[in-house]
Amino acid sequence: MKTMAGGFLDRERQKPVNATAAVKWALQNTHIHTIISGFTTFDQLDESLSVMNDLELNENEKKDIILAQSLPGLYCTGCENCLSQCKKNLPVPDIMRAYMYTYGYRELEKAHELLTALDLTKNPCKECNSCSVVCAKGFNVEEKIKDVTRLLDVPADFIT
Ligand code: SF4
Ligand code: SF4
Numbered sequence: 774m775k776t777m778a779g780g781f782l783d784r785e786r787q788k789p790v791n792a793t794a795a796v797k798w799a800l801q802n803t804h805i806h807t808i809i810s811g812f813t814t815f816d817q818l819d820e821s822l823s824v825m826n827d828l829e830l831n832e833n834e835k836k837d838i839i840l841a842q843s844l845p846g847l848y849c850t851g852c853e854n855c856l857s858q859c860k861k862n863l864p865v866p867d868i869m870r871a872y873m874y875t876y877g878y879r880e881l882e883k884a885h886e887l888l889t890a891l892d893l894t895k896n897p898c899k900e901c902n903s904c905s906v907v908c909a910k911g912f913n914v915e916e917k918i919k920d921v922t923r924l925l926d927v928p929a930d931f932i933t
């Protein structure tokens with residue numbers, strides 16, 4: 774799952790994940806023989822299927838894999854290292870998933886649903902003097918939590 778790592782490497786969606794590089798990179802791992810990838814267009818499906826004859830990364834794909842590795846991206850690996858670090862015991866990995874839904878997939882309804890289910894308030898970090906979380910991916914979790922929980926201001930029926 775999450776082969777496309779959120780679809781984009783940045784909040785502004787200026788750096789899309791190289792789809793063929795991502796599929797090849799995952800399937801080159803001999804422990805992996807299946808990927809579950811979401812598609813919204815037939816072009817995306819064709820693009821991913823096109824790699825099946827040759828999983829060798831070309832130079833451009835290698836470059837994009839290295840770039841993706843050098844950036845925090847939008848995808849939380851769910852390592853859960855942050856859970857014991859947060860002073861308010863916030864479900865940080867779940868909130869990061871909502872962040873990825875929002876900025877990576879533009880699935881605002883899903884993000885809103887998740888944030889609501891987590892019973893969060895807008896900016897739950899606001900009474901915290903300093904953030905004690907050191908994210909394994911290098912996310913500034915305080916900033917991301919503040920940003921994505923703004924979605925709770927929007928009524929659900931406005932998004933659907
Ligand atoms: S700033 Fe937010 S994420 Fe960081 S420790 Fe405080 S409550 Fe937790
Ligand atoms: S430490 Fe970072 S990557 Fe790991 S679960 Fe927490 S937010 Fe996600």
